[in-house]
Amino acid sequence: MKKxxxxxxxxxxxxxxxxxxxxxxxxLEELWRPLVTTLRSDAMGNLxxxxxxxxxxxxxxVMAAAHMDEIGLIVTQxxxxxxxxxPIGGTDRRVLLGLEVLVHGREDIxxxxxxxxxxxxxxxxxxxxxxxxxxxxxxxxxAEKIAQLIRVGDPISIRQPLLALENKRFxxxxxxxxxxxxxxxxALAELVQRExxxxxxxxxxxxxxxxxxxxxxxxxxxxPQLAVALDVTFAKxxxxxxxxxxxxxxxxxxxxxxxxxxxxxxxxxxxxKELEIPYQLEPTPGASGTDAWGIQVAREGIPTSLLxxxxxxMHQPVETLAWQDVERTGRLLAALVAGLESTYRPGWENEGxxxxxxxxx
Amino acid sequence: xxREKLIEILQSLSDVMSTSGDESLMRQALRPxxxxxxxxxRVDSLGNLITLKKGTGESQLRVLVTAHIDEVGMxxxxxxxxxxxxxxxxxxxxxxxxxxxxxxxxxxxxxGVMGVKAxxxxxxxxxxxxxxxxxxxxDIGAKDKKEAQHLAPLGTRVTFSTRAHPxxxxxxxxxxxxxxxxxxxxxxxxxxxxPFxxxxxxxxxxxxxxxxxxxxxxxxxxxxxxxxxxxxxxxxxxxxxxxxxSEIGKGxxxxxxxxxxxxxxxxxxxxxxxxxxxxxxxxxxxxxxxxTDAGAIHLTRGGVPSLTLAVPCRYIHGPISLxxxxxxxxxxxxxxxxxxxLTAEQLATN
Numbered sequence: 001m002k003k004x005x006x007x008x009x010x011x012x013x014x015x016x017x018x019x020x021x022x023x024x025x026x027x028l029e030e031l032w033r034p035l036v037t038t039l040r041s042d043a044m045g046n047l048x049x050x051x052x053x054x055x056x057x058x059x060x061x062v063m064a065a066a067h068m069d070e071i072g073l074i075v076t077q078x079x080x081x082x083x084x085x086x087p088i089g090g091t092d093r094r095v096l097l098g099l100e101v102l103v104h105g106r107e108d109i110x111x112x113x114x115x116x117x118x119x120x121x122x123x124x125x126x127x128x129x130x131x132x133x134x135x136x137x138x139x140x141x142x143a144e145k146i147a148q149l150i151r152v153g154d155p156i157s158i159r160q161p162l163l164a165l166e167n168k169r170f171x172x173x174x175x176x177x178x179x180x181x182x183x184x185x186x187a188l189a190e191l192v193q194r195e196x197x198x199x200x201x202x203x204x205x206x207x208x209x210x211x212x213x214x215x216x217x218x219x220x221x222x223x224p225q226l227a228v229a230l231d232v233t234f235a236k237x238x239x240x241x242x243x244x245x246x247x248x249x250x251x252x253x254x255x256x257x258x259x260x261x262x263x264x265x266x267x268x269x270x271x272x273k274e275l276e277i278p279y280q281l282e283p284t285p286g287a288s289g290t291d292a293w294g295i296q297v298a299r300e301g302i303p304t305s306l307l308x309x310x311x312x313x314m315h316q317p318v319e320t321l322a323w324q325d326v327e328r329t330g331r332l333l334a335a336l337v338a339g340l341e342s343t344y345r346p347g348w349e350n351e352g353x354x355x356x357x358x359x360x361x
Numbered sequence: 362x363x364r365e366k367l368i369e370i371l372q373s374l375s376d377v378m379s380t381s382g383d384e385s386l387m388r389q390a391l392r393p394x395x396x397x398x399x400x401x402x403r404v405d406s407l408g409n410l411i412t413l414k415k416g417t418g419e420s421q422l423r424v425l426v427t428a429h430i431d432e433v434g435m436x437x438x439x440x441x442x443x444x445x446x447x448x449x450x451x452x453x454x455x456x457x458x459x460x461x462x463x464x465x466x467x468x469x470x471x472x473g474v475m476g477v478k479a480x481x482x483x484x485x486x487x488x489x490x491x492x493x494x495x496x497x498x499x500d501i502g503a504k505d506k507k508e509a510q511h512l513a514p515l516g517t518r519v520t521f522s523t524r525a526h527p528x529x530x531x532x533x534x535x536x537x538x539x540x541x542x543x544x545x546x547x548x549x550x551x552x553x554x555x556p557f558x559x560x561x562x563x564x565x566x567x568x569x570x571x572x573x574x575x576x577x578x579x580x581x582x583x584x585x586x587x588x589x590x591x592x593x594x595x596x597x598x599x600x601x602x603x604x605x606x607s608e609i610g611k612g613x614x615x616x617x618x619x620x621x622x623x624x625x626x627x628x629x630x631x632x633x634x635x636x637x638x639x640x641x642x643x644x645x646x647x648x649x650x651x652x653t654d655a656g657a658i659h660l661t662r663g664g665v666p667s668l669t670l671a672v673p674c675r676y677i678h679g680p681i682s683l684x685x686x687x688x689x690x691x692x693x694x695x696x697x698x699x700x701x702x703l704t705a706e707q708l709a710t711n
Contacts, residue, residue: 079598100681111528115680117455118454237476313461315479317461320502
């Protein structure tokens with residue numbers, strides 16, 4: 001397998017705005033195929049891999065989901081050779097000026113987002129952020145050529161190399177959520193060499209950024225007994241250090257709250273303690289805004305948990321993380337999966353009316 | 362000079378880090394490009410790289426041609442306890458384009474990023490208000506203040522990290538203001554000798570107030586001066602009836618009047634006449650916008666007739682600008698023609 005930060009680079013720089021994950025899925029298929037028993041994609045485009053467990057049939061299944069889509073842009077109008085744009089997902093228009101982009105037209109066409117020079121801007125204009133209708137993509141081509149290559153509705157992704165910063169920290173685009181896809185890949189690589197009783201499903205989901213769409217259909221399709229979503233969370237940064245943000249390089253966060261099954265949380269925490277993997281607690285009062293929210297209510301309901309990698313500057317082309325946190329997330333997930341006894345079924349502690357009895361650990 | 366060569370020079374110069382007052386990397390890049398093509402080369406006390414290309418001796422005119430080697434960027438003014446770098450702009454930068462950028466820190470070109478509070482944590486009014494540079498910072502991954510101070514001491518310069526490359530039918534890169542002018546000046550210095558001695562000066566500190574041109578103009582005491590620039594092409598579609606300033610693809614941009622000076626009318630007429638005779642496209646820059654080294658040079662000593670010729674560039678003073686190679690070529694051709702046809706009589710009678 002590739003050197004690990006090469007994997008992060010490959011997946012960060014790969015393109016896959018929500019609903020347009022196909023080329024990324026093909027790259028992931030190549031990476032995962034040697035590690036898994038079965039590999040398929042569903043009608044929505046989710047990539048679903050399975051590593052068969054060693055327990056007796058009927059074997060329970062645990063699903064880990066990491067969304068592979070990224071926020072992006074879409075062409076809304078073409079005017080005098082310039083492209084008008086709108087967001088796909090929660091794209092932050094404040095960070096777009098001067099960026100290089102890739103327009104996914106008849107072919108991939110590089111472009112940039114224009115910046116009017118300060119000389120022609122009024123003081124008033126410079127106090128306000130640029131509204132969507134004044135943001136343009138310039139591909140350096142005359143209008144006639146653009147008409148042949150680009151159409152309204154073509155998706156656009158940000159073009160940004162992954163940067164290696166000090167202290168094994170990395171900055172780049174789409175680390176939300178390719179960092180988790182890397183962690184999931186690391187878990188697959190570890191589990192292919194380790195015995196595990198349960199079947200392990202690794203799912204790279206689509207369309208998370210536009211409403212957890214892929215998680216909803218893939219959880220239905222896989223029908224697991226347990227699920228763990230992998231995503232990113234907010235890391236402390238210079239201009240945001242209040243509550244609800246987490247330290248960089250201090251391990252993944254584990255979700256706590258109505259979206260997460262308490263017994264599953266305890267198992268993950270116990271695994272982290274045993275392996276001395278640092279972790280942080282992320283209490284979430286309601287919707288987690290992650291695939292976990294969609295998976296939890298699939299079919300008759302699925303006990304779900306969430307591991308999140310702290311990332312600075314979320315939804316910006318310079319999302320920044322600490323490599324160690326990605327590795328720790330992969331190891332923790334693998335430990336959880338490998339530790340599931342064939343007889344274990346999640347239930348409710350000290351309550352007799354749970355869906356099934358607690359295992360004897 | 363062949364187009365491929367021009368493009369190669371422009372791209373290599375575009376990538377050089379050279380913020381105002383810290384232009385040594387540009388001087389280093391220029392020396393080998395000029396060696397063998399000029400008769401003298403020296404650096405003055407501000408850092409201007411001053412060259413002399415001896416003429417054929419037919420004319421005794423003293424002619425100055427300049428292009429500035431500095432670019433807009435940032436300077437580190439503080440370090441936070443968490444290891445972030447606080448910065449201020451060197452030259453005119455729109456604060457709004459900084460969030461979300463990759464930058465290069467210091468001469469070692471440490472990679473850094475300028476992120477802001479996530480959209481999820483920002484209030485609706487915050488999303489509408491531009492964030493001033495004093496509230497932004499550069500993250501190089503340093504763990505604390507001490508590490509940040511060690512890696513990027515106070516005063517370290519920060520530039521855009523863009524690498525030049527072709528984009529569609531255009532060229533993309535940072536600092537085309539004024540690496541386009543520098544490339545044009547290099548091409549002129551590589552050409553045949555002019556009738557007179559040509560003083561080609563690569564000036565410093567244009568972006569912070571035309572500082573280098575002022576002292577170079579004084580030292581060289583020219584009769585006539587040409588300033589080569591990369592200027593604003595604000596030719597995005599606009600709803601209102603707003604001027605384009607200049608347009609890419611329409612040839613060199615001649616300044617009639619900007620914030621810094623009024624060009625010598627006879628020099629402008631001379632240049633326009635040649636453009637029309639030779640069939641070189643040209644355009645006038647919308648009056649009243651921007652300023653160039655001509656603003657300093659035309660007031661040197663007893664006054665110097667001056668004219669700015671510029672390559673139209675989109676998105677100057679930002680991380681990535683665009684120009685059309687044909688415009689660069691036409692700017693060089695028109696400047697060369699204006700120089701070769703310049704006579705002492707014109708100067709005496711105007």
